[in-house]
Amino acid sequence: MVTEQEIWTALDSVMDPEIPKLSVVDLGMVSSISIDESGAAEVEVTPTFAGCPAIDFIKRSIRDAVVELGVESVTVNVNFDRQWNSNMISEKGRALIKDWGLAPPPVHDGYISLDVLQNVACPHCDSRNTTMQTPFGPTLCRSIHYCNNCSQAFEQFKPVTSG
Amino acid sequence: MNTSALENYILKTADDLLVLGHRHSEWTAFGPVIEEDIAFCSMAQDKVGQAQALYNVLHTTFGYDHPDTLAFLREEGKYTCAQLVELPNGGYDTSLMRHFLFDHAERVRLASLVSCPFEPLANLAKKFKGEVEYHVLHANTWIDQLGNGTEVSKARMQTALDELAPYALGLFEAIEGEQELVEQGVVVSEQDLQAQWQAAIDPILEKAGLAAPDWSSITPVVGGRKGYHSEYLAPLVKEMSEVLVIDTEVEW
CATH class of the missing domain: 3.30.300.130 (Fe-S cluster assembly (FSCA))
Incomplete structure (x- = not known):
């Protein structure tokens, strides 16, 4: 069996x-x-x-x-x-998300603010000199950001809370 | 527990989400900038998904029709959404203001339902809360930017607020049997939710340079919870159900 x-x-x-x-x-x-x-x-x-x-x-x-x-x-x-909620994504999962070209969601403490969404590390060059363009993206789970360091737009698998 | 009142509570919450979700979706390809187009599509998707999950609770727990049937094949008078969500989108100013007023109300409602003893509803509230956070963040950002923008943007947001205020208060129209549900600790009274909502939005409006209405002097537009609707709901329902009505057995 x-x-x-x-x-x-x-x-x-x-x-x-x-x-x-x-x-x-x-x-x-x-x-x-x-x-x-x-x-x-x-x-x-x-x-x-x-x-x-x-x-x-x-x-x-x-x-x-x-x-x-x-x-x-x-x-x-x-x-x-x-x-x-996004904290349920495994460590391996976070690495795969980055590998796919998206910024993985930061681990959150149950509270999301605009600050959490700013200065997300760029998945291409790891710089935190980035700006969130919009908290909504091409799919429900993504937000859109721009990296001022490598001049690339990128998406984040966004942090989501529950409970 | 007053089961029929609880069912009606779930139904009105779902109907608000379905109808506003549909209105939001009307911005698809018409948003003023592409990011806003995407924002309204995403929020529409969230809201319709949330409505579906609520209809599903009615279907599986209380024997109501399938969520598709509930959503699309009811007579207009069987919908219990507040009239706020039925109104046409108007300009982007009106849509943003409605989104702001509605999502703050939704946020306090969901927070109150997290401890609801009817577990399926509490579970959904716990889930939806995290999604609505993004809707509220989006609304707050624009209220602040446009309120503190130019004279034109400020005036337009103020007009939208003044026009929508009586409708927004209609979100808190009590349903039959509410008192019993409140006494049994199943839900929080609409009166309390309204107070929490005012406490949440008034400071944001003030910071945006907009004059919060004197809420107590406004006559709320009610009736939606009892099935009385504006002239705008019937054509909206007709449009939403157009394909399903042609072929109710259609496979998607």
Whole structure:
């Protein structure tokens, strides 16, 4: 019988369609995985944003990945029982976000202010001589910034709180 | 717990978000600068997503119709949004001011719902709060910039504020059974929320050089919570549901 750990490992290859290097596990979207005596698997997933348009796609991808392990009965529940916030992104996930060309979100203490959003480190040259252009970007999770040092516009995976 | 009052509370919260989300989306490709176009699209997406999650609670917990049916296939009189959110966008001044007045109200409402004993609603409030922070930050920035901008921008923001103030107060129209919910500790009274809202926005308006209205002397525009709407809601609902009405079984 497949173990919970094997499912966690399989889900580490299910990518966020908007940042296809970042898995749903590194993103912190997978709340829990359980397998009952009959071998049926249940995966609890929480969206990054209430209006995330990719959630149905992600749900299907998670289901497919678990089915591929040979599990016959798979239930993927999407809910807000646990509320995602950007501190749930793993260290590995932060490195992957930077590698993808986005500034990773700073770890926050549950409070976001304009100060937190200014002077974000540029993912290209690491300078903090940067300015936020707008807290909204091409996807719900990104803000747009400009680096005064290397004269490049860049995006940040923005810090989001919950609770 | 007065379940039907709680259901109505969830419904009105969702209806406000759906309708304002739709209005925000009307700025898509029409924003004064591309960043603002993106901002309003993003906020629209957040609000419609939040409305969907709330409709989903009504659907799964209380046996209401599917969220799509609830959102798009009701008679106009079954919507319980406040009239503030139905009004046409007007100019960018009006849209920004409505966004400012609404999101501060939403922020205090969500903060009050975090401790709601009905867990599905508390969970959503905890989630939405972090999203609305960005909406409030965006609104505050523009109120400050345009209030402290030129004589023209200041006058336009003041006019927008004065026109929208009675409608904004309509956000706090109590629903039937509210008193019972308040006594049972399920929700905070609209009166208290309004006081918190005024305490939040008045200093921001003042800092922006705008004259906060004498709230107690304004007659609120009410009725929305009971299904009485402005002339603007019916055409808006018709537009929102246009595709679904043609084919209610359509697969997206």
